[in-house]
Amino acid sequence: MKKSTLLPAIATAAVGATAVAAVAMAGILAKRRRVHVTCKPFYREATRCFKIPGLNDGFVPQDLFYLDDEKTWLFSGYQANRKPSPIFQVREDGTVLRHEVLLPDGSLYRGHGAAITAAGPLVFLTVRDGFVALDRATLAAADDGETLRAIGHRTVPLMPAFMNVQKDMLYIGEFQHRGLYPTPKSHWLRCPSGETNTALVYAYAPHAHGPFGFGEHPAAVYSIPGNVQGLCVTPDGNIVLSLSWGLGDAEVRVYDPAHAHRGGSYLVEGHHCPLYFLDDATLVQTLTVPPMAEGIDEHDGQVYLANESASNLYLLGKFYDGGYVYSFPES
Template sequence: MRVFAAAVPARKGLFIALKVLIGLILLYVLFCLIAPRIVYPGFYRYAGKVSAIPDLWSGFIPQGVTTAPDGTTLICGYMPGDEASRICRLGKEPVRINLERENGEVYDGHAGGMTAAGEFVYISNASKIFVLKAEDVMNASDGDTVRFIGHFDVPCRASFCSTFGRMLYVGDFYADGYETEADHVMQTADGEHRAMVFGYSLSEDEPLGVAPVPVNAFSVCEKVQGFAMTPGASAALSCSYGLADSELKLYRINSNPDGVFSCEGAEIPLYILDSRRAQETIRVPHMSEDIEYRDGGLLVAFEAGAKKYGGGILPFSVCSVMKWRSPSLGDSIE
């Protein structure tokens, strides 16, 4: 009888602890559902979920985002160790496509940016743009491998890329430990800039769809993870690093350039994206990555849901591709 009497309080204590734990979990879930719209009103007022990002708990670390010509959302990223980097075609059933170098070796690079234009899909990394046939990407089945058909060098780190109209843009991520070229250092109204974005003309006459020499350049701030042009004559930057809040920064490009920049034997227009051109800055949840303007909004990729960064457990972690449809972006001309 004494044993039974002792067991009753123990079970009661366990039951109370379980109720408290369940209550805390429910409060946390409620907090995660409601708080983001309070903390990041400028983002969530116009943002909606495009698609969940697959394989985050399997090690996939999202980086680049774009849409295929048929409107399918594509996201690329890298995997742990020496596993192949991949593209995921998002939809009801995600399709995972492994990447292979031109020589048949596994491509396990960072795959920091991705964009699609015409017959090609472009992936940026390590001062290069790697090129795939769009039809290979769209016809691949889950688990298939696609091979780059070529690549070309660019005068920056190629941390991200995007397309808009008849232009392809590729640029630098700069932070401590991520050095850029000496001629990318510029004095601006906001202090020193150390990163650049270069614009290339898309051309059906070129074998990889891009003209060989940049036609314009942009000086940008540190910690840029993505760059996109928008219909409202604005340039958008996705800026983030670690667990600090991200920012979407919009700058006006509807005026004369600020100078010229010497690049590959050419003098090209230079736009300095500083406070003199600033249009709007929006606070965004941590770890925003690549961005691209498509179909009336700005696609935004996030890496916060990756297992490497907590698997989405940390508050405000975004585990989906989002689309931000702010009026600040202007009316679509696509």
């Protein structure tokens, strides 16, 4: 009988797969040890609050926002399995509600879920060219699994990667990474402190007759560095940015806009907007945080941070408690 080569081939493949898995696990454990060393000040000061929803069901979180009146956290993101992108509510008692969103054209939302925030009676969710608005009361009353319909859409003159309503101002900004996520060269600005910032934030002031309660044009433009994933504003007016890319340690940077250099004006759709630089000259604090930090929000004097690393798409964060929201003081 001819000797079969099938079993040895299977055995060789199994050994190879085991070796690859062992190498991957060794890399993960090494990364876990390094994160706990480099992020030691963060873990010492931060409070582990509650689990991020949907991580074991394909959800990749991108942002969070606290609804004060409802005492509810909102989460936006996308589904790694290409299903419609959900939003989540996490209530004060720990109840988790999952919703899909119908866009104004009637299609299910399948976007990146880069940011979610709220102002007055509306909740805003980013789309590729701006954001859509949901009725806040309808969302608050919705049951788990109920689909929500967007009631309007606003375009903005940049591709939104993060968004937040803080101190009645709507901030919406873009993400830049060399090569993979370019921004227009007109957004690359030389800072007074010498470095070049490669992205912009537009800040819209309240306006009773403007789109969704905000002005037609930005009240201010901020020049910011690349790799920014989220923005919030502290009670004393400092602007906080979260920056991350890939598996490297992420950062939370605190800037003092009161000392931001006025750089003349920046032209946005024919309108001259005051321009300010968030650069080394206005940087007051940098905190190293675990990899894949995403959206941030300010609530009750604390900065809250979401992270995508413990999603099933990336897994890494499952080895260093990346599946939790953390809060920490600004300074």
